[in-house]
Amino acid sequence: MDKIGLYSFTGCAGELLTILHSEDELLDFFGCAEVKFFLMAQSNNEEVNLDIALVEGSITTDEQTEKLRGLRARSKTLVAMGICACFGGIQAMRRGDGGWEKRFKKIYGEALLEVDKPFESQPLDALIKVDHYIPGCPMDKGQFFSALTRLLNGNPPSLYRFPVCNECKWRGNECLLLKNIPCLGPLTAGGCNAICPSYSLPCVGCWGPVEEANVASEYQLLQEKGFSGDVVTRRMKTFGGVRMAQLIKDVKKV
Amino acid sequence: MRVLKMQKENLMVFLESIRGFGELWGVVDKGNRFVFDKLDDLSDYDFKPRKPMIPPKLFMHPPKFSMFRFNEKGYEAELEEIPNRVIFGVLPCDIHGLLILDRLFGAEPPDPYYMKRREKTIILGLSCVPGDTCLAKATNTHVVEEGFDLFFSDLDDYYLVWVGSSKGDDLVRVQPDLFEEKLEYKDLEKFIEWKKDRDSCYPVDFDFTAMPDIMELSYNSPVWEKIGEKCLACGSCTMVCPTCNCYDVVDRLALGKFEGIRERHWDSCMYKEYSMVAVGHNFREARSQRLKLWYTHKLQGFIGQFGKPSCVGCGRCVETCPVDINVVTVAKALKGEPVEAFWNR
Numbered sequence: 001m002d003k004i005g006l007y008s009f010t011g012c013a014g015e016l017l018t019i020l021h022s023e024d025e026l027l028d029f030f031g032c033a034e035v036k037f038f039l040m041a042q043s044n045n046e047e048v049n050l051d052i053a054l055v056e057g058s059i060t061t062d063e064q065t066e067k068l069r070g071l072r073a074r075s076k077t078l079v080a081m082g083i084c085a086c087f088g089g090i091q092a093m094r095r096g097d098g099g100w101e102k103r104f105k106k107i108y109g110e111a112l113l114e115v116d117k118p119f120e121s122q123p124l125d126a127l128i129k130v131d132h133y134i135p136g137c138p139m140d141k142g143q144f145f146s147a148l149t150r151l152l153n154g155n156p157p158s159l160y161r162f163p164v165c166n167e168c169k170w171r172g173n174e175c176l177l178l179k180n181i182p183c184l185g186p187l188t189a190g191g192c193n194a195i196c197p198s199y200s201l202p203c204v205g206c207w208g209p210v211e212e213a214n215v216a217s218e219y220q221l222l223q224e225k226g227f228s229g230d231v232v233t234r235r236m237k238t239f240g241g242v243r244m245a246q247l248i249k250d251v252k253k254v
Numbered sequence: 255m256r257v258l259k260m261q262k263e264n265l266m267v268f269l270e271s272i273r274g275f276g277e278l279w280g281v282v283d284k285g286n287r288f289v290f291d292k293l294d295d296l297s298d299y300d301f302k303p304r305k306p307m308i309p310p311k312l313f314m315h316p317p318k319f320s321m322f323r324f325n326e327k328g329y330e331a332e333l334e335e336i337p338n339r340v341i342f343g344v345l346p347c348d349i350h351g352l353l354i355l356d357r358l359f360g361a362e363p364p365d366p367y368y369m370k371r372r373e374k375t376i377i378l379g380l381s382c383v384p385g386d387t388c389l390a391k392a393t394n395t396h397v398v399e400e401g402f403d404l405f406f407s408d409l410d411d412y413y414l415v416w417v418g419s420s421k422g423d424d425l426v427r428v429q430p431d432l433f434e435e436k437l438e439y440k441d442l443e444k445f446i447e448w449k450k451d452r453d454s455c456y457p458v459d460f461d462f463t464a465m466p467d468i469m470e471l472s473y474n475s476p477v478w479e480k481i482g483e484k485c486l487a488c489g490s491c492t493m494v495c496p497t498c499n500c501y502d503v504v505d506r507l508a509l510g511k512f513e514g515i516r517e518r519h520w521d522s523c524m525y526k527e528y529s530m531v532a533v534g535h536n537f538r539e540a541r542s543q544r545l546k547l548w549y550t551h552k553l554q555g556f557i558g559q560f561g562k563p564s565c566v567g568c569g570r571c572v573e574t575c576p577v578d579i580n581v582v583t584v585a586k587a588l589k590g591e592p593v594e595a596f597w598n599r
Contacts, residue, residue: 025509028508028509028510028511029509029510031510032509032510145509146506146507148509149507149508149509149510150507152510153507158504161525161526161527162489162521162522162525162527163486163487163488163489165486165488165489165490166488166489166493166520166522166525169308169317169489169490169493169494169520170317170318170493170519170520171317172287172289172307172308173287174286174287174307175488175490175574175576177576178573178574178576179286185488186486186487186488186576187486200286211526211527212487212525212526212541214484214485214486214487214541216483217483217484217485217486217577218486220484221486221576221577221596224596224599
């Protein structure tokens with residue numbers, strides 16, 4: 001039986017909670033693999049070599065970096081779960097703007113922190129090699145269990161690679177962009193069952209950018225609809241982390 | 255084909271009388287959009303023609319469904335739960351769409367998942383008046399001669415009802431006194447007059463003459479790059495298109511068990527992954543290439559193979575694309591006509 005471990009860094013623990021809240025699957029989950037580390041769920045945790053490490057949260061201190069490197073070294077496969085681990089999370093929304101030290105000081109002042117050298121939020125793959133990504137904020141439990149099952153069978157996860165709009169149309173929703181509502185559906189990875197647009201709320205991009213996000217066109221479209229460049233950029237960067245910061249930079253270069 | 259007459263007040267009684275044939279569905283107004291919904295209560299229903307945002311393909315080719323369950327012993331198709339359905343208010347353009355899908359899914363070997371649903375669906379067509387974006391006259395899909403069980407033409411005071419299948423005949427026989435067998439010449443004159451009036455009010459009268467040849471000459475047109483730059487690759491045009499039918503297939507394995515389901519869901523040639531093959535090679539890496547594929551398929555390739563375009567002129571892509579990439583703006587641009595559209599700004 002495969003040995004797996006679930007680890008958490010900086011974030012809200014949304015992914016681990018998503019797993020814990022999957023009552024219907026929990027017995028199968030604990031039965032399908034040897035769960036060696038899952039602080040939130042069990043007391044007899046062991047730091048051992050793993051077949052699969054499932055990691056949530058972004059990296060924000062030297063101490064975490066070291067821990068993550070160690071985890072990588074003793075895991076055959078490492079999976080980033082949730083947008084904090086995949087892209088840096090909400091705490092990376094100002095990436096590329098500069099001034100992190102100033103912002104950090106504004107919040108924490110001169111207080112002595114019990115953390116070893118903090119820095120601006122980094123996704124896991126800025127520091128180590130990540131084998132697979134399960135985006136979401138939090139991730140969808142269906143996608144998680146489907147990915148895990150495939151991994152346990154020796155296959156890579158096969159997640160949806162299309163934007164939110166696909167599932168949005170499956171559900172027969174009217175496009176919010178046509179109603180001048182700043183929906184980020186076309187830029188955002190699908191798999192959430194288009195939950196927000198299904199309640200007439202615009203997508204805020206919480207699953208991070210879809211592979212082929214056409215940021216330039218959406219930017220122009222929203223500006224034509226009367227939204228200022230700053231507002232659009234801020235919306236895109238809220239959940240998009242380093243990946244969105246890079247996409248925006250690429251657009252500005254052109 | 256038999257044609258009958260029905261007084262308007264009889265329609266509700268008729269639809270109530272055929273409930274035994276299956277769930278009754280129709281297009282309802284949800285405030286911001288028209289959608290297919292079950293018609294459990296007809297007392298408030300107005301029986302007016304409406305174009306649903308998602309065409310009736312969703313009944314035969316659902317957006318997402320389980321094809322079969324499997325385990326280590328074999329598999330079992332999930333075809334038992336499919337309900338019998340009667341769909342009222344299917345518009346001529348959408349019937350043309352279904353006829354195209356019938357041809358594709360019905361070709362050898364026929365697709366059992368589509369065919370089973372098609373078999374269990376009764377189509378009650380309804381004549382329409384064109385909306386702002388309809389171009390069905392330009393695609394010659396504004397009239398329909400097959401593909402329905404009954405077709406109701408609304409002539410203000412009464413309906414002319416064409417019986418298009420033996421199933422349709424069965425429906426009529428439930429309460430034959432709701433129909434008048436004897437048609438007079440003036441009834442058909444009235445229909446011809448109605449059709450003439452109706453045909454004169456199509457707002458989009460686009461000329462598709464020689465479109466396949468124009469497509470052929472447009473292979474290197476700068477239009478493709480231009481629309482490719484602005485396309486959001488959201489795939490909405492393909493989801494709302496009555497003839498788009500591409501799908502992806504995914505196996506969903508149960509955790510820790512030797513069983514699972516095979517899921518089929520709508521896919522779109524506008525997505526990058528669609529044209530990706532093993533080892534990561536992509537035949538249509540650029541959006542412009544994917545758009546070109548879609549338009550050449552609709553307006554050129556299909557004509558060469560089946561003698562007509564696979565655009566049925568419903569105008570849904572015109573209503574749906576947030577950046578104005580649709581069959582009208584693209585065809586116009588390829589013909590060198592001026593186009594006012596987001597993608598052209």
